[in-house]
Amino acid sequence: MGMQLDLPTILLLYKTALVAGALSIFHVSRHSCRPQGLKPLAAAYLLLAVGAELAGQGEYSMLPLWFWSHTSLLLGALGYTLFWAGARALSGRRRVPPAVLILVPGGWLVLGLVTQFPLDNLLRAGAFHLTAAVSLTAAAWEVWRDRRTEPLPSRPLLAGLLLASAGTFALQLLYIATHTASPQGFALAFSVQMFCHFGVALMVSSLSNERAEVRLEKVAQTDTLTGVGNRRWVMSMLPARLPVGSAIAQLDLDHFKHINDRFGHAAGDRVLVATADALRHQLRDSDLLARMGGEEFLVYLPDASASAASAIAQRLCGAVQQIRLSELGEDIPVTVSIGLACVTSAGGTWADWLAAADRALYDAKRAGRNRVVTTHERTA
Structure with missing residues (x-):
């Protein structure tokens, strides 16, 4: 039953x-x-x-x-x-x-x-x-x-x-x-x-x-001020070895300490937010953007030839220069220096190519700032 x-x-x-x-x-x-x-x-x-x-x-x-x-x-x-x-x-x-x-x-x-x-x-x-x-x-x-x-x-x-x-x-x-x-x-x-x-x-x-x-x-994994990824996030997203046909860029706002000293840290925060927005609007969906700390940003460009990566970097530099901010009636000058490392040969970790981009960034600063300096040689 x-x-x-x-x-x-x-x-x-x-x-x-x-x-x-x-x-x-x-x-x-x-x-x-x-x-x-x-x-x-x-x-x-x-x-x-x-x-x-x-x-x-x-x-x-x-x-x-x-x-x-x-x-x-x-x-x-x-x-x-x-x-x-x-x-x-x-x-x-x-x-x-x-x-x-x-x-x-x-x-x-x-x-x-x-x-x-x-x-x-x-x-x-x-x-x-x-x-x-x-x-x-x-x-x-x-x-x-x-x-x-x-x-x-x-x-x-x-x-x-x-x-x-x-x-x-x-x-x-x-x-x-x-x-x-x-x-x-x-x-x-x-x-x-x-x-x-x-x-x-x-x-x-x-x-x-x-x-x-x-x-x-x-x-x-997000920078609370700008809304872009932070260092922890981007380090987890980067491939162990950057493939040929990609590029990585180090970006540093010019005279940012002077902006903070002259206009105040609240104005400096506005500059950082505006910079992140300007950079984000120039990048593709597949690109990575992160704030590494302070006034430093990092951009990773997968599937980008050397010429395409250079063109994107120039657009980023121009977009930041077009930022218009003022404090108490005085314009805040905003420019950025960019060190771009284009991966044109196999081998080397992302840390090697990041060091190469950092070296190119130093050269851009030394050459007068508000510019892009490109390298095709990784740091061994």
């Missing part, structure tokens, strides 16, 4: 899982660096739990039929619509307007009051399952569609759980439509939903933690 699932017990566990999921997601929202969508998801879990409790009380005739049938459907439909809205916000998209949120549950409520269809268990269950299947499918798509822009490990797992939950509701809807639904079928479906909803809450928490880790890593 096969194992029999007790529907009241399964429903009790289902409601418990929903409340636990709501509390878990709400707790995560209080400590998350990006809490968008978490509170709507927690509210959706609570609405579903309340709706399930009303339905359970109603089945035991502890509430008026007209009250619990209409209200449980309204809360269930609102809960899963809010589920979709929460997943959309969690994934980084714009929030759903409240008018859109109440459209589906409001439509079921109006239709139910007019036709009284929620008084029929199968019709009410069909409306609930249809809403849940569509909302969860939409939620899974919202999570899955941003897998390339935010490739976090928990994202596909979260999308998969949402889709599994939607599929379970869709399958049960088919049984309802063909009049083959049974208490055992409902018990099994709610068992699967309990697992999926618990898993969704777990993956939401995991996704938030992964975002926090990425944020901390980005902070550790």
